[in-house]
Amino acid sequence: MGPGSISVIAHRGASEDAPEHTLAAYRKAIEHGAHALECDVRLTADGHLVCVHDRRVNRVSNGRGAVSTLELSALSQLDFGSWKDSDEQPDAEDRERTSVLTLERLLLLVKESAAAGRPVELAIETKHPTRWAGQVEERLVRLLEEHRLETPVRVMSFSARSLQRVRAAAPHLPTVYLMQFLLPRHREGRLPPGARIAGPSMRIIRNNPDYVIRAQRAGRQVHVWTVDDPTDVELCARLGVDAVITNRPQQVLSQLSDL
Numbered sequence: 001m002g003p004g005s006i007s008v009i010a011h012r013g014a015s016e017d018a019p020e021h022t023l024a025a026y027r028k029a030i031e032h033g034a035h036a037l038e039c040d041v042r043l044t045a046d047g048h049l050v051c052v053h054d055r056r057v058n059r060v061s062n063g064r065g066a067v068s069t070l071e072l073s074a075l076s077q078l079d080f081g082s083w084k085d086s087d088e089q090p091d092a093e094d095r096e097r098t099s100v101l102t103l104e105r106l107l108l109l110v111k112e113s114a115a116a117g118r119p120v121e122l123a124i125e126t127k128h129p130t131r132w133a134g135q136v137e138e139r140l141v142r143l144l145e146e147h148r149l150e151t152p153v154r155v156m157s158f159s160a161r162s163l164q165r166v167r168a169a170a171p172h173l174p175t176v177y178l179m180q181f182l183l184p185r186h187r188e189g190r191l192p193p194g195a196r197i198a199g200p201s202m203r204i205i206r207n208n209p210d211y212v213i214r215a216q217r218a219g220r221q222v223h224v225w226t227v228d229d230p231t232d233v234e235l236c237a238r239l240g241v242d243a244v245i246t247n248r249p250q251q252v253l254s255q256l257s258d259l
Ligand code: G3P
Pocket: 011, 038, 040, 053, 125, 178, 225, 226, 245
């Protein structure tokens, strides 16, 4: 497998260039040629899935509190964009750069993009722990069934339990087991029940480069996160990983095309 066949997944959108998890960041990722979009999802107090990484909104907005305790109407009042330093100064009027993004809106963007001749895949990560465990997966599967994207969707998680729930509700959905560290029981590419694809951290790959071939021999695809540094991109390409998840899809695509 050559560098050109590695799938480049935009982590929280093109999040080096635009505020993470905003519609602007995802539009930019599509514009830059990303093969897939990554997003984290959390359930609000009134049952909406929104794209927010942290348990609390404090870091990425001008509000405070846990997503799980806030209603969508309250999140919609907050500014999720102005915290980020960028060459492109945020425009207070630019709602795509500052609004909380619902998963539903992101699904629509993926559909719009496919209809415009630019298909893009989606990799959705469930965040745990959360007070809404179980309901997150239920709502996620329901939304995906309602929207029926034509492009592939995967569900990722550090929580094996979450992936099991997804697999039970939607056996056709590919699942990615995210790993921060490589436990001995996973060394040969074995994954927990319910997980299909291996999602090792870049740290795992640097420390255990032969994990890639072992996992692939065990029939696993290997999707590595978060691959921003050119040296890491080169290592991933040399090892033949299946996908890299990056905050800078444009630069990574350009580097891969030069290898
Ligand atoms: O894509 C996997 C990666 O996003 C996991 O880490 O903390 O960025 O969600 P985190």
